[in-house]
Amino acid sequence: MVSTQNTDKHTTGRRRSLKAGDRRFALMILIPAMTAFLIMVFYPFMDAMSMAFYQFTIYDLEPIFIGFSNFQSILTNPYVLESWVTTAIFVVGTTALTMCVGLAWALLMYQNFFGRSVFRTLTLLPWILPSTVSAFIWAWMLNGKYGIVNALLLGSGVVDENIQFLSDDLGAMMAIILTRTWISIPLFMSFFLAGLQGLDFQQIEAARLDGASNWVVVRRIILPHLRPVFLVTAALGMIGNLQQFDIIYALTGGGPIRSTTVLSIEVYTQAFQNWDLGMASAIGVLWVFTLMPLVVYYLRSLFKED
Amino acid sequence: MFELRSWQARLGFGCLLLLIAFFLFFPVYWALISAFKGNSELYQLNPTLFPGEIHFGHFITALTEGNLLLQLKNSLLTSTSSALLNAALASLAGYSFAKFEYPGKKSLMLLILSAQMFPFGVLLISIYPMLQTADLLDTKLGLTISYIVFALPVSTYMMYSYFKQLPNELIEAAKVDGASNFRIFYRIVLPISFPAFITVTLYAFMWSWNDLLYSMTLITSETNRTVGPGLLLQYINENNADWGGAMAASFIAASPVILVFALLQKQFIGGVTSGAVK
Numbered sequence: 001m002v003s004t005q006n007t008d009k010h011t012t013g014r015r016r017s018l019k020a021g022d023r024r025f026a027l028m029i030l031i032p033a034m035t036a037f038l039i040m041v042f043y044p045f046m047d048a049m050s051m052a053f054y055q056f057t058i059y060d061l062e063p064i065f066i067g068f069s070n071f072q073s074i075l076t077n078p079y080v081l082e083s084w085v086t087t088a089i090f091v092v093g094t095t096a097l098t099m100c101v102g103l104a105w106a107l108l109m110y111q112n113f114f115g116r117s118v119f120r121t122l123t124l125l126p127w128i129l130p131s132t133v134s135a136f137i138w139a140w141m142l143n144g145k146y147g148i149v150n151a152l153l154l155g156s157g158v159v160d161e162n163i164q165f166l167s168d169d170l171g172a173m174m175a176i177i178l179t180r181t182w183i184s185i186p187l188f189m190s191f192f193l194a195g196l197q198g199l200d201f202q203q204i205e206a207a208r209l210d211g212a213s214n215w216v217v218v219r220r221i222i223l224p225h226l227r228p229v230f231l232v233t234a235a236l237g238m239i240g241n242l243q244q245f246d247i248i249y250a251l252t253g254g255g256p257i258r259s260t261t262v263l264s265i266e267v268y269t270q271a272f273q274n275w276d277l278g279m280a281s282a283i284g285v286l287w288v289f290t291l292m293p294l295v296v297y298y299l300r301s302l303f304k305e306d
Numbered sequence: 307m308f309e310l311r312s313w314q315a316r317l318g319f320g321c322l323l324l325l326i327a328f329f330l331f332f333p334v335y336w337a338l339i340s341a342f343k344g345n346s347e348l349y350q351l352n353p354t355l356f357p358g359e360i361h362f363g364h365f366i367t368a369l370t371e372g373n374l375l376l377q378l379k380n381s382l383l384t385s386t387s388s389a390l391l392n393a394a395l396a397s398l399a400g401y402s403f404a405k406f407e408y409p410g411k412k413s414l415m416l417l418i419l420s421a422q423m424f425p426f427g428v429l430l431i432s433i434y435p436m437l438q439t440a441d442l443l444d445t446k447l448g449l450t451i452s453y454i455v456f457a458l459p460v461s462t463y464m465m466y467s468y469f470k471q472l473p474n475e476l477i478e479a480a481k482v483d484g485a486s487n488f489r490i491f492y493r494i495v496l497p498i499s500f501p502a503f504i505t506v507t508l509y510a511f512m513w514s515w516n517d518l519l520y521s522m523t524l525i526t527s528e529t530n531r532t533v534g535p536g537l538l539l540q541y542i543n544e545n546n547a548d549w550g551g552a553m554a555a556s557f558i559a560a561s562p563v564i565l566v567f568a569l570l571q572k573q574f575i576g577g578v579t580s581g582a583v584k
Contacts, residue, residue, distance in 0.1 A: 021487070022406055022487060023406065023407075023408050025406070025487040025488065026402040026405075026406035026408055027402070027408065029398040029399065029401060029402045029491070030398070030399050030402040030403075030414070032394075032395050032398055032399075033395035033396060033398060033399035033418075033458065033462060034399065034414070036395055036454050036458060037418055037421070037458060037459075040429075040433065040451065040452065040454050040455050040458075041421050041424060041429065041454075041455055041458070041459070042417070042421070043432070044424075044428075044429040044430075044431070044432035044433050044436065045421075045424040045428065045429060045432075047431075047432040048428045048429065048431045048432045051431065051432070101326060101329070104322060104326060105326050105330075107307075107308075108319070108322060108323050108326065110307055111307055111308050111310075111319070119327065121568070122330070122331060123330060124567060125330075125331070125334055125564070126330065126333075126334075127512070128512065128515075128560070128563050128564060128567050129516075129556070129560050130381075130515060130516055130518075130533055130534050130537075130559065130560065131516050131517070131518045131534060132518055132533070132534040132535075132537045132538050132556075133537070133556040133559060133560055136337070136537065136541070136542065136552045136553065136556050137333045137334070137336070137337040137553075137556070138333065139542065140336075140337065140340060140549050140552070140553065141333055141336060141337075143549070145351075146348070146349055146350070146351070146353065146549075148336055148353050151351075151352065151353050182329070182330070182333065185330060199307075204307065208309070214308045214309060214315060217307075217308075222307075239422055239423075242425075243425055243426060243427075245426070245427060245518070245519045246516065246517065246518035246519055246534070249518060249519070250518060250538055263425075263427075264425065264427045264519075267425070267427045267428060267431075268427055268430075268519065268523075271427075271430070271431050271434075272430075272434075272523055277431055280428075280431055281428065281431055284425060284427070284428035284431065287425050287427075287428060288423055288424065288425065288428065291422075291423040291425065292423050294423075295420060295422045295423035298422070299416065299419055299420065299422075302419070302463070303416075
């Protein structure tokens with residue numbers, strides 16, 4: 001390796017100018033991403049946040065400042081609070097189900113068995129389908145008349161008559177949770193598989209010698225080892241599910257009535273169907289505050305080691 | 307990891323494997339065979355697990371009626387260009403964050419990453435009038451630029467963490483040889499970071515490729531429409547539901563990306579996870 005420890009005057013001067021040059025270069029290559037970020041992400045965000053204090057509907061030519069009125073109507077409007085609860089049910093249900101199935105699948109895919117790589121590759125499939133396609137597939141599976149799920153449930157005697165998944169409150173919620181879980185498993189599996197990389201095999205060997213069963217190994221060694229990954233994955237999963245729009249819109253459109261109208265659907269409806277941008281932004285503020293603690297937690301865990 | 311010597315252990319392992327595999331893969335199988343069924347077989351109360359008669363009608367209709375191929379072209383064009391643009395921006399910014407010191411660096415990084423708490427739906431409220439003012443509403447360019455929103459923050463972080471673990475000696479040595487920063491970046495750093503670059507491109511591509519919200523809102527004309535909203539508008543709506551057609555069109559629409567992923571999947575599983583979870 002070339003030694004750079006040279007203390008003669010000339011080199012020191014040169015190094016100082018190099019440093020200034022480095023800094024200039026660093027800022028120069030930061031500008032494109034920063035510009036894109038400020039224009040497309042940061043400005044729209046601030047703009048939408050301030051819009052929450054204005055009345056701006058399709059009937060208003062200019063936004064009219066109205067202070068906290070939008071927030072007052074949110075607090076008195078049962079619909080918005082209802083969609084917050086709907087969001088919570090969807091997010092918790094989906095994240096919990098995805099974590100369980102994703103973890104189980106990652107453990108299975110970690111085991112060496114014949115055909116494992118085929119399974120692993122195929123697992124990516126739900127993820128690379130466009131949202132509309134995944135929604136189509138599940139809408140067809142869960143179809144109230146010709147759906148295979150109903151045929152299987154009916155055939156095995158679990159139910160007496162077809163479940164109208166997409167036109168029933170509970171059924172629609174189950175449908176969006178199931179579909180979203182299906183789509184998320186590939187990513188969660190990948191996260192857990194990455195987490196399993198650092199597993200200490202000697203510890204497992206030692207436990208085996210003590211006569212530990214598979215179940216004990218999972219509970220005493222693997223789960224504690226995965227704890228950090230588990231928490232970050234849960235935070236990431238909840239952030240993603242809180243943002244989810246596509247699947248719900250394509251499957252149920254927020255219905256029947258309002259039973260699957262989560263915050264994303266509510267904001268979209270207010271903004272792009274009722275064209276009430278002020279109200280949409282105010283609900284957006286509620287949405288941001290719901291996301292904030294999760295994002296803060298995620299970022300802290302990301303920067304902890306730096 | 308698991309010991310599967312006893313038959314009970316093997317049975318438990320096998321059952322769990324089959325159960326989850328069924329959940330993951332059966333829907334795809336079911337959609338595929340539904341696309342090959344004729345309508346009389348499709349709409350019967352006792353569904354058949356294998357088509358009695360292979361029927362290509364839905365595929366032919368999907369290709370000849372409607373604009374599926376145009377929509378597919380639009381989707382691939384906007385998603386690919388947006389993903390490449392995103393990867394280029396993210397590599398530059400990631401390199402700046404990873405290998406240089408300057409005041410305010412950490413705050414800028416935090417600012418970019420905190421964008422994860424800005425809901426995409428909320429950003430759209432302002433992006434829509436912005437594009438309108440810039441005359442970019444209902445254009446592929448406008449959609450391409452807007453797609454940046456999805457992946458730029460995390461992509462920047464992914465590139466940052468990749469560059470961070472490159473040895474500094476590599477850059478120092480080139481510097482001693484008199485290479486400029488720019489030259490070092492595109493002759494040395496970028497070539498060895500190609501896997502990360504591809505991973506980030508794929509990551510960003512998936513976001514836009516999967517998107518429905520932005521493409522549905524920002525595109526209004528038939529000529530610029532992408533696959534997601536296109537399928538939704540054509541096949542399943544209040545008036546009709548053509549399930550066979552929907553399944554066939556879905557598979558045609560998904561096939562190019564399935565192909566690409568089959569080739570690049572190794573790159574992907576490792577890459578995405580190394581960025582997001584440590």
